Amino acid sequence: MYKECEKVIDYFNGHLTEQEAQAFEAHLETCEDCQEELRELRELTEHLPLASEPVEPPAEMKQNVLDAAFTAGETTDEEPEANEDKSSSSVDRYKEKQAEKRKLDKPAWLMPVLAAGLIFSLxxxxxxxxxxxxxxxxxxxxxxxxxxxxxxxxxxxxxxxxxxxxxxxxxxxxxxxxxxxxxxxxxxxxxxxxxxxxxxxxxxxxxxxxxxxxxxxxxxxxxxxxxxxxxxxxxxxxxxxxxxxxxxxxxxxxxxxx
Amino acid sequence: MSRTDKELYALIADGDKGTLEEIYDKYEKLLYSFAIKLSGDATLAEEVLQEVFIKIWTHKAVYQEKKGKFSSWIVTVTRYTCIDLIRKRKDENVSLEEETDIPEEQDPSTEDLAEWREQGQLIRQAIRNLAEEQTIMVDLFYFKGLTQREIAEECNLPLGTVKGRIRLALKHLNSELSNIQEKGGVHDV
Structure with missing residues (x-):
């Protein structure tokens, strides 16, 4: 077993067990070096997701993902009302909205700026x-x-x-x-x-x-x-x-x- | 935007399906592309998104303001989930070279991706400019998400030096990035 300060990397990458993570977080409260290292790792990696090439998701993925989430929600907790109709119609609604947004809200000169918003937030x-x-x-x-x-x-x-x-x-x-x-x-x-x-x-x-x-x-x-x-x-x-x-x-x- | 992510998240926590959809629409492409970048596998990326949104909807992953921005958080959840799924598969021996067989890219005419593409190019260029061992370090640590021990083994380094090497590689990457931005001036009018 190595000491807590040696766990920063594995903590950052989510490799600690729940128990280990808790112990590390307790340590983190009092260890400024670890706080600093963690902060630095976050800062230095924050923009790296943007290194991904934009890939168009398959059209049916949205429905699959949301269905899976809602189904899991029904089995795990309360939330009894499964509303297929609603979800499919709202998918359409969202598609329309999205299409509209693309057409209306985004004059060409604005687009880079809007995307910058995403990047900015990242x-x-x-x-x-x-x-x-x-x-x-x-x-x-x-x-x-x-x-x-x-x-x-x-x-x-x-x-x-x-x-x-x-x-x-x-x-x-x-x-x-x-x-x-x-x-x-x-x-x-x-x-x-x-x-x-x-x-x-x-x-x-x-x-x-x-x-x-x-x-x-x-x-x-x-x-x-x-x-x-x-x-x-x-x-x-x-x-x-x-x-x-x-x-x-x-x-x-x-x-x-x- | 009329509602912030934070407000949207509060509605999700209340079980509002439309809001989950809204968050989904907002982050779909970024998370999907990111998962493909991490795994090199479009099918797996789809599973990752499914897993991420199940976690959010069923409160297995809980966002708190103290964790920073929602966007950073959801990206991190995606990264963990992806690393986890890859480990469970364990089939692929994802190597650096495989990054090139990313599935076909989306229609480049979509202009609202211009900024993302530009930034992405800069970052990839910066990564390429690093010394090879640093490129590998960034890849193994961040994109492959290996444990410290695995990185030590992979790179033939003593366990204790891994952290310092990662830090150095990331710092170089960031100064490389600033250099490129200054020179390239893609954004400097």
Whole structure:
């Protein structure tokens, strides 16, 4: 038997028995090295599913899979009503909906962005809210005067110590998004931290910033600069190779729903 | 999106069949393609999806927010399930080369896959750029999901060094990926 710290790999790959996994998780609570290693493994592998070539699933697979799930559900627990008619008609309904979606909701220029939404969601553990400017260096966030805070959220990320808060502030006639972050990993070269506001899976640039030597960074972004307004679902911060990413290229470090 | 995955998942937990279908529609292609990538076997991939959705519907796999994003979670469940099924089969001796006999690809004109394809190409390129032993390490660890001991045996390494090698290979892969992205600039307008 090897000691707990040697189990990270087998834990990550799901090879521990339930009992072993529990013991490891208990160990994990107190072992920062293991937490760090696990976090790193997750981060470093998070985008690897995208290495799969997209393959069109067989047409009948959906029905088979859902039938199997619902049947298993009936035998394992309550849920007595098996409704064949309903499920087949709803399959049709979904197909129609899907076809419609493809036709209506997705103008050609939008498609890469929508797909980026999927990728975005895969790459990131955290989502968040608002928007910032491309002002580079650390900036003192304008949190003074009689500005009114409209909404404030805490961004979080899995397996990172970094933290951030985002606040939407009303300054007279204008709304500003203010993001402050701390405990950030150091950046290299042209890398920046980019703030994204997400609406319907679509990310909008909302300012970028660099971290200082203390790992702190902040940015204020005038909401008037945004090409879209309205209902933001989430805010996120990602690390980007440079300040020009139109969609998130790097890992999402932190996020929050709005 | 009007409802987040989290909200959808809550409805599934309540036994809402339509919602399971919604989640299915959203992730079908990604999970199916991923399972094929892992197993090199389209039939097995279908079984994997079946197994995954049975687990979700019957609460054998339970998503909790603290586990991170739903998308990451469902991908992980798929990976475990696939690794597990492959082990149960035990028939194939999946080697690196077999990755090439992936079933026919889907109609490339489907534009909403453009981004996925691009990213996929970059990642595969990055993997190819690694030293051979690192490529093998990434494959055995992540895509084949071997145990630490199996990797040690396969690569003729002491058990204790496997973890470090995996870490190194993944780190190289990621810096390789950043390099390609910077140079290739597929997305940099």
């Amino acid at each position: 790459m990131g553990n955290m989502y968040a809210v608002f928007q910032t400017t491309q002002s580079d260096e650390d900036e003192a966030p304008p949190v003074e005067s009689t500005d009114e805070v409209l909404q404030r959220v805490q961004l979080q990320g899995e397996g990172t110590n970094a933290n951030a808060t985002a606040a939407m502030i009303n300054q007279g006639t204008e709304d500003m998004l203010v993001v402050q972050a701390g405990s950030l990993d150091p950046l290299q070269g042209d890398e920046v931290y980019q703030v994204w506001l997400i609406n319907d899976d679509q990310p909008y640039r909302a300012g970028s910033f660099k971290s200082n030597q203390q790992g702190e960074g902040a940015v204020a972004y005038s909401m008037a600069q945004l090409q879209s307004e309205g209902d933001w679902d989430a805010i996120a911060i990602s690390k980007e190779p440079n300040a020009n990413s139109e969609t998130p290229q790097g890992e999402v470090m932190m996020s929050s729903e709005l």
